[in-house]
Structure formats: structure tokens, C-alpha cells
Amino acid sequence: MTNIERHTYDVVVIGAGGAGLRAAIEARLAGKKTAIISKSLFGKAHTVMAEGGAAAAMGNVNSKDNWQVHFRDTMRGGKFLNNFRMAELHAKEAPSRIWELETYGALFDRTKDGKISQRNFGGHEYPRLAHVGDRTGLELIRTLQQKIVSLQQEDFAEHGDYEARIRVFQECTITELFVEDGAVSGAFGYYRESGDFVLFESAAIVLATGGVGKSYKVTSNSWEYTGDGHALALRTGATLINMEFLQFHPTGMVWPPSVKGILVTESVRGDGGVLRNTEGKRFMFDYVPDVFRKQYAETEEEADRWYSDPDNNRRPPELLPRDEVARAINSEVKAGRGTKAGGVLLDIASRLPAEQIRKRLPSMYHQFKELADVDITAAPMEVGPTCHYVMGGIEVDADTTAAAVAGLFAAGEVSGGMHGSNRLGGNSLSDLLVFGKRAGEHAAAHAEKIGRRKPSAAAVEAAVDTALAPLARADAGENPYTLHHELQEIMGVLVGIIRRDGELRESITRLAELKERVKKVGVSGGRKYNPGWHLALDLRNMLVVSECTAKAALERTESRGGHTREDFPKMDPKWRKVNLVCSLDGEDVRLEHQPLPVMRPELQGLFEQTELAKYMTDEEL
Amino acid sequence: MGTKRHFRVWRGDDTGGSLEDFQVEVNEGEVVLDVIHRLQATQTPDLAVRWNCKAGKCGSCSMEINGKPRLGCMTRMSTFNETETVTVTPLRTFPVIRDLVTNVNFNYQKARELPAFAPPAGVAPGEYRMQQVDVERSQEFRKCIECFLCQNVCHVIRDHEENKHAFSGPRFFIRAAELDMHPLDARDDRKELAQAEQGLGYCNITKCCTEVCPEHIKITDNAIIPMKERVVDRRYDPVTWLGRKIFRRDQLDEQPVSASPKPAAAAADSGSNWHQEGPVPQEAPVGADGKLVVAELTLDRAAAGSPFGDDQVFPLPPEQLRYQHPSPPTGDGH
Numbered sequence A: 001m002t003n004i005e006r007h008t009y010d011v012v013v014i015g016a017g018g019a020g021l022r023a024a025i026e027a028r029l030a031g032k033k034t035a036i037i038s039k040s041l042f043g044k045a046h047t048v049m050a051e052g053g054a055a056a057a058m059g060n061v062n063s064k065d066n067w068q069v070h071f072r073d074t075m076r077g078g079k080f081l082n083n084f085r086m087a088e089l090h091a092k093e094a095p096s097r098i099w100e101l102e103t104y105g106a107l108f109d110r111t112k113d114g115k116i117s118q119r120n121f122g123g124h125e126y127p128r129l130a131h132v133g134d135r136t137g138l139e140l141i142r143t144l145q146q147k148i149v150s151l152q153q154e155d156f157a158e159h160g161d162y163e164a165r166i167r168v169f170q171e172c173t174i175t176e177l178f179v180e181d182g183a184v185s186g187a188f189g190y191y192r193e194s195g196d197f198v199l200f201e202s203a204a205i206v207l208a209t210g211g212v213g214k215s216y217k218v219t220s221n222s223w224e225y226t227g228d229g230h231a232l233a234l235r236t237g238a239t240l241i242n243m244e245f246l247q248f249h250p251t252g253m254v255w256p257p258s259v260k261g262i263l264v265t266e267s268v269r270g271d272g273g274v275l276r277n278t279e280g281k282r283f284m285f286d287y288v289p290d291v292f293r294k295q296y297a298e299t300e301e302e303a304d305r306w307y308s309d310p311d312n313n314r315r316p317p318e319l320l321p322r323d324e325v326a327r328a329i330n331s332e333v334k335a336g337r338g339t340k341a342g343g344v345l346l347d348i349a350s351r352l353p354a355e356q357i358r359k360r361l362p363s364m365y366h367q368f369k370e371l372a373d374v375d376i377t378a379a380p381m382e383v384g385p386t387c388h389y390v391m392g393g394i395e396v397d398a399d400t401t402a403a404a405v406a407g408l409f410a411a412g413e414v415s416g417g418m419h420g421s422n423r424l425g426g427n428s429l430s431d432l433l434v435f436g437k438r439a440g441e442h443a444a445a446h447a448e449k450i451g452r453r454k455p456s457a458a459a460v461e462a463a464v465d466t467a468l469a470p471l472a473r474a475d476a477g478e479n480p481y482t483l484h485h486e487l488q489e490i491m492g493v494l495v496g497i498i499r500r501d502g503e504l505r506e507s508i509t510r511l512a513e514l515k516e517r518v519k520k521v522g523v524s525g526g527r528k529y530n531p532g533w534h535l536a537l538d539l540r541n542m543l544v545v546s547e548c549t550a551k552a553a554l555e556r557t558e559s560r561g562g563h564t565r566e567d568f569p570k571m572d573p574k575w576r577k578v579n580l581v582c583s584l585d586g587e588d589v590r591l592e593h594q595p596l597p598v599m600r601p602e603l604q605g606l607f608e609q610t611e612l613a614k615y616m617t618d619e620e621l
Numbered sequence B: 001m002g003t004k005r006h007f008r009v010w011r012g013d014d015t016g017g018s019l020e021d022f023q024v025e026v027n028e029g030e031v032v033l034d035v036i037h038r039l040q041a042t043q044t045p046d047l048a049v050r051w052n053c054k055a056g057k058c059g060s061c062s063m064e065i066n067g068k069p070r071l072g073c074m075t076r077m078s079t080f081n082e083t084e085t086v087t088v089t090p091l092r093t094f095p096v097i098r099d100l101v102t103n104v105n106f107n108y109q110k111a112r113e114l115p116a117f118a119p120p121a122g123v124a125p126g127e128y129r130m131q132q133v134d135v136e137r138s139q140e141f142r143k144c145i146e147c148f149l150c151q152n153v154c155h156v157i158r159d160h161e162e163n164k165h166a167f168s169g170p171r172f173f174i175r176a177a178e179l180d181m182h183p184l185d186a187r188d189d190r191k192e193l194a195q196a197e198q199g200l201g202y203c204n205i206t207k208c209c210t211e212v213c214p215e216h217i218k219i220t221d222n223a224i225i226p227m228k229e230r231v232v233d234r235r236y237d238p239v240t241w242l243g244r245k246i247f248r249r250d251q252l253d254e255q256p257v258s259a260s261p262k263p264a265a266a267a268a269d270s271g272s273n274w275h276q277e278g279p280v281p282q283e284a285p286v287g288a289d290g291k292l293v294v295a296e297l298t299l300d301r302a303a304a305g306s307p308f309g310d311d312q313v314f315p316l317p318p319e320q321l322r323y324q325h326p327s328p329p330t331g332d333g334h
Helices: A018-029 A067-077 A084-104 A136-159 A228-236 A283-287 A290-295 A300-306 A322-337 A354-360 A362-372 A427-450 A457-476 A480-494 A501-518 A531-555 A609-615 B032-042 B105-113 B132-142 B149-153 B170-181 B190-196 B208-212 B219-236 B238-246 B265-270
Strands: A004-008 A011-014 A034-037 A166-169 A172-180 A183-191 A197-201 A204-207 A246-253 A274-276 A344-347 A381-390 A408-410 A578-585 A588-595 B003-013 B016-026 B062-065 B068-071 B086-089 B096-098
Touching: A011 A018, A011 A183, A011 A228, A011 A427, A018 A034, A018 A136, A018 A204, A018 A427, A067 A084, A084 A136, A084 A427, A136 A166, A136 A427, A136 B105, A136 B132, A172 A228, A172 A457, A172 A531, A183 A204, A183 A457, A197 A457, A204 A228, A204 A427, A228 A408, A228 A531, A228 A578, A246 A322, A274 A283, A274 A322, A283 A322, A290 A609, A322 A344, A322 A381, A354 A362, A408 A427, A457 A531, A480 A501, A480 A531, A480 B032, A501 A531, A531 A578, A531 A588, B003 B032, B016 B032, B032 B086, B062 B149, B068 B149, B068 B208, B105 B170, B132 B170, B132 B219, B149 B170, B149 B208, B170 B190, B170 B219, B190 B219, B208 B219
Parallel strands: A004 A197, A011 A034, A011 A204, A034 A166, A204 A408, B003 B086
Antiparallel strands: A172 A183, A183 A197, A246 A381, A274 A344, A344 A381, A578 A588, B003 B016, B003 B096, B062 B068, B062 B086
């Protein structure tokens, strides 16, 4: 028999990145006993990787900025596939969420009059990103982490126990959620450290597990990004939307290998960095799509004037939305004008004095100097597309973040809809604050209504058996590292940034084969901090999420945002009305078409008719 | 392509362990963590190591490489000679869990004992105004990625387990300094707290922490020394001393250090796994007024609450029992 540690909580938050911590704070403030479950140590979440900033229309730098403009930029960036209500709430609430962080102790960079400074970023009409040098994500995590500690101190003063009402379970992985009578009843997992099992009885669960990038070969994502939340939600009967849309960050390092996949923040381009091919040409001018023609400079001279005089000049094309830049780089490399490692050159060294670069991009400078002995003030960087962010995720109600299963909520990267087909830089930090808070609030309200629940013993036993299976097979099973490597090959080559019908079909066949082999995965060693076992359990999550992406990518016969089909290079207004919804049918992914919610007229009125015409069908107009 | 290099990696757990030798392929441009990952993928699938961003931003992969506290992801293989043996061991100051993974709970305990940011009264969110030069001083300390290398290298606790309960370590001195220098923090006793509660006095400024900081935070010069100096100012300044003698306590602007309750120090230095505690006792049922029901007469059931929880019905269904009746050994013997 297996020993299982049991806990009862009002609200269980799975994931301790920005969204998870913000949700937990809100649930605890609502008076609910809250658990935070983190795969890593407390404060190490992937959110620390976000460099650029958090987008919020505070209007501190340009007073013309407001939520309507932010909303418009977000919808444009997502090619109008966004859940308009989420984009609206996000634009409206982001400033309050940022200001709130200051009351938790955050120290953003300042404007001359002492307000929070805001910087330019790709796709944003005005300077909008609250930032701290280029380590905004770290500031956000640390601030939320310290707020949680301060709440624990309050509880300690009141109850004599720091963990009376909010507790962090660190280095703990959830492998199963329980649903009984159509509603959530608990979560099951193991401590990475000891391999011991743990069961959380709860009626309200917030998924904030982040993304899926670990299924790809070149990725900026860490080992944690195995699509756990996506897969857990699917297995409980909830649905995923937009899974074909993955953001490949246009500028990840491709060389040297020690920094392969690591992002070069867009602010390098915002601060004057330009992209050149190996012939020395500043090629982005050739890749401005028609819909953006009006907003972007046509000559190098005009583009260069913009950095100092943004009101009277149009923006340089290096600041186009990410997918446009990624696609341009990909085309240059395919045309043979890329570097040996398959990238192009991002040059800031020749554009700004070394001193300025170090001041504006300190951790960027520091990181590459330390990691790879590359001096960004002296030589251009070798960059190319790297898998960065998944727009798709759990289908949620915009206002409450509730998923299709009662008691299940989702916020941050694991949720879908907010960013449509493509996310603007800076919108993810604000997204996880806005919807993290909402998730915590509504999960607490749900717990208030339902009380506590308890999963059945039989379901828990089944979860234990699944978790132990790879260890039982030991060396006789398939090697998890080999399987993971093959999955990354398939996804990287066949379901990468540019997609084709034949390759997608091949990927689906090969994923099906891999799925059978993953069932036979085996690991040696015990349960105590055994990374092989951890990977073996993560594999089935990665696999089901990859299947969603591959199937949805094959189905959507157009190119839009983070989904580019070589055989269907144009955007099709008919597809703008459709969300592809993934659910689980036994072991297989089922794909369905679902109409997009229709934008309210007053929101439609924020756009010029000519702009809408680029996205919408005639009858919609 | 790659060359074979000699690695010695400590393997074991809290009961003991030893260095194991490996010959492993190393390619151009790789860091130590890449090599550890190759070991996992090719030779030792269960080699335990913490890591996360692999970009020097999260501070997870702290280890000791050739005896020096380093981040595995920030230590380039090109910094070693081709023939040099690379020895990788876990952080020494913290109890080993397994292989390169240590129990760093000490740090989370200490974080809790430090009073949090105190927001200024009467300043609404959105109304905070600070100048860049003023926030920059604290921002330096907020660069900290909590890799705990400074904590690991600090000799006050590195070989002195007994100091752990009285000493918070460099990581939390910079946190105290950060709050002390925060333009809007409402507390003004940060330095005194550092002295009285955090054990700032134990530090004798050997600067080891500054040396190992991967973020290059000037821990000693910019945080510890200024904190020490100003604590000294206040404690030994003759005018302050005279003032203390002349004025009544409530006439002094210097507030006495708050007597915050001493947290259970035992848990911090026992090195036990913090989540492995026994079950929490069930709360007693309270009435509508939120108070304990003292008379059985007013309780909705007779006698005291069940120690198993009032919602538990007996007998338990046999398939839910965690007990197996001992039976004579059979062929498949459990």
C-alpha cells in the first residue's frame, strides 16, 4: 500500500509563476485557505525570464495612451481572433494591477516626474511597458513572492503559524486532477524531493502552469513548460482553444550553443537595434505587410529619426509584431542569406555607444558576456526564431476565468483566448496579473459556495498506479530522454514556425506512434529526486498537447499570427470567425469548430471601417 | 566534434555518498550544466540536479564547481583546461537531499522572519512618486536571483551549524538594506532590526559573498557596510547617548526595536524536510458567532467532535483501508 499525505484546502493554485501567485494572493485576501503548488523552488518560476516589461495604459510617458488604444493594439496583434472581452478587461485593469504592485514593494524605473516609466515595444502604439531595466519578470515574481511572505507574517501574528492560511508546496508536481459529478474534487501529485505522494482535497483549483515549449527543440522555455495544465484540463473534460498558435520569438540566440534558444529582448530593437542579413542589408523594410504599411517607416532615414522624434516619424519595421519579424528572418535564412547556425544578425553595437548599451540593457549585456563570452556592445548577435509562448490554452469564461468543468479556473499562459493568434510583447506580464487576480477571486467565491470536496479512494489509487508505472518497468521500458528528444525533433521540424500539409500529416502519424511508446516508458532508480521519473511522467502531457497543436495546425488552412501555413499563406476572413476547440475523446484529441464571440458594437467602433475590412467578412461589416 | 572530458560528480543522499568519475563528451560553447544534462541523458538518468531557466536568471542551478560556488549554467567549459578534471559537488552549507540537490529551506525561513515592505499610509496605488536615483539604490539589491551562493559561501554558517538560527546571511542583509533604502518604506528601524534580529554583527566583512554573486551585487560595500556604519552611528553617537539620558522614552524619535515574536528556530536548523510534518489537528467546530461551542447541549450532535473528523462514517468501506491483513506467505508474496 502507498502512503499518501493528505491536505484539505479551499483553493489550490497549481503553478507559482506570476499568475499563480497573484491568484493565491487574491484567494487568501478573500479569506480562503490557499495552497500554492510549485514544480520548482518558490520564486524560480519561468516568469523571471520576461525581460521587456508589463503593458499597461497608464499614460505616464505619452498621455494620449488609454485602455481603448491598448485594446486596439491587442486585437490587432492577435489578428482579431482574440476573445474581445478578455482583451477589454485586460486593457482596462492592467494599470491598477501594476500600481498595486508598488504597494507590495515593487520598484519600477521612473519617469522624470517620479511616475512609473514606460517603454516602447513591438505592436504598442505608445510607450506602454512598465519595466525594471530588462529584468521586469524577476521584479514581478519577487514582489508577489514577498507579498505572500508578508501575508504569512500577518497569519503568524494572528495564529502563530506562518502557514495557517497560505502555504507553498515547493518542488511538487501535480499529475492528476479529480472530477466527480462534473466538478473538481482534488489534485494528486508527488514531491520531487522525496517522491512521496500528496493529495489535495479541494473544490476550487486554479491552473496557472504556463506553457508547452519543452516539446520543441529550440525554445526559450525551461524544463517546467511541459503543458501540464493543458493536459490536466483536457483529462478532466475541459477544452483547449487556439492550440495551433505558438509564438516563436523572432530573436532567440542561435549561436553559441550555451545560449541557444535564449531570448534577445525586443527592447534591443526598441532601443535602436537593427536586423541585417549576411549581405549587410537591413531587410525588414521588404517585409512590411499591407495592413501595417501606414504605420511603418519606408526608409532607413525616417526609421532612424523615429527613435528621437516618435511623434513626427513612423516606426522602424524592426518593431513589427513578433510573427512578422520571425517570418522575415525565416525567409532570409531560407533564401541563403543567413548565418551558418541558421540565424541573422541583430546589431546594436554599431548603433549605440557601448556605455549606453550597458546602461539600457544591463542584464542582456551581462548574460551574454557571462554565458557565452559574447560582447553585445562590440559585435552583432546571431539570432533566429525560438519557441517562446503558446497563445492557445484552456478555454475560459472571460470574466471569471472558469473552465468548462465546475471548480476549474485558469490564468496566465495556460489559458487561451486573450491573445488571439499572436501575443504582443509585454501583454503577458499584465495578462497574468489581471487574470491571476480574477482567477483567485472567482475560485474563492466558488469555494465559498461549494465548501470542501473529497476525491474518491478509487480515483486516487488509479492515480498512484499511473505514477508508479514507469518505475515498475525500470530499464525494460523506453528511455524517457530518448522519447523526449524524438518528440522535440518531430515538433521542431514538422510543426515548427512554417507549416505544410504533408509535414503536419506526417507529424500526426509519428506522434501517434510515439504515444504508444510513451506508454511503455521505464526508468531506473528510486522515487527520491529522480529526474528520469519526472520526465517520464511529463511526457504524456507533452504528447497530448503536441497532438492538439498538430491537429489544429493541419485543420486551419490559413496563415494568421503565430500559425503560418506555406500552402495557405494568406489570412482568410472566414477563419477569423472560428476557434478550433480541442477536447479528449478517450485517448485521442477531438477537434471541433466553434464560432468566435462577436465584438460589441461600441468596441468595434474603436476601429476604422477600412481596418476592420482587412480582417472581417463582408456580411460581418 | 566534442572531446571527452573527465568529470567527478558527488552522488549520494543524506545518509552519505561519494564522488563518481565520468568520461563525458563536451562540445564547443557549452557550460557545466549542459554536461550534467548530457550525463543524465546518456549515463545516469537519475542524477539529481536543480535547474530552470539555464540563462542565469532564476538562480536554481547553484553548485560547487572545483570547490567554488557557481551557477552551473553560467560556468563555461572553456574556462577549464582540456585536461582538467571538473569536480562538481552540492552546496556545502545546506543539507543534501540527493546528489547535487540541497535543502535550502533555511533561506525561506529567514525570508519570513524579515518584516515585509511597509506601504506608506495615505498614499493610494498609482500615487507613488519616486525619483530614479532614489530607486536605483534599492534596485541593485532587487537584482538578486536568490541563488543562495552568498549564503553558501558565508563562513559564519558554512562550517558553523550552530550560528544558523541567529544569522540570516548576506541575502537577507541586502533585503534589509533594500527596504531601508526604499524611498517609501514606512518603517525606520530596518538597521536596528538587522542588528538585533538578523545577526548583522556576526559579519566580519570578508567579502566572500560579493565575490561569488553572479549578479555582481556589491553586497558588502553597498549593503552590509552602510548598514553597520549607521547602526554604529545611532548606538554610539555621544549626542544620541546624551539625548537618551536626558529625554523620556516617548520624546525620542528613535523607536525601540519591536519585539517581534521569535520564530521557531529549531525548524530552521534541523535540516528536516519541511513538508514531512504530521497531520494538522482538525479545527474544533465553531458556532454561528465564530466561537467555540462550549456546551454539548447546543452542539448539533452528542458528545465531543470525532477525532477522525465529523464527516467520517464508520465502518469504512474495506477497499479504502490502508491496512492489509497479514496472511501466510503465498507464492506471489506481498
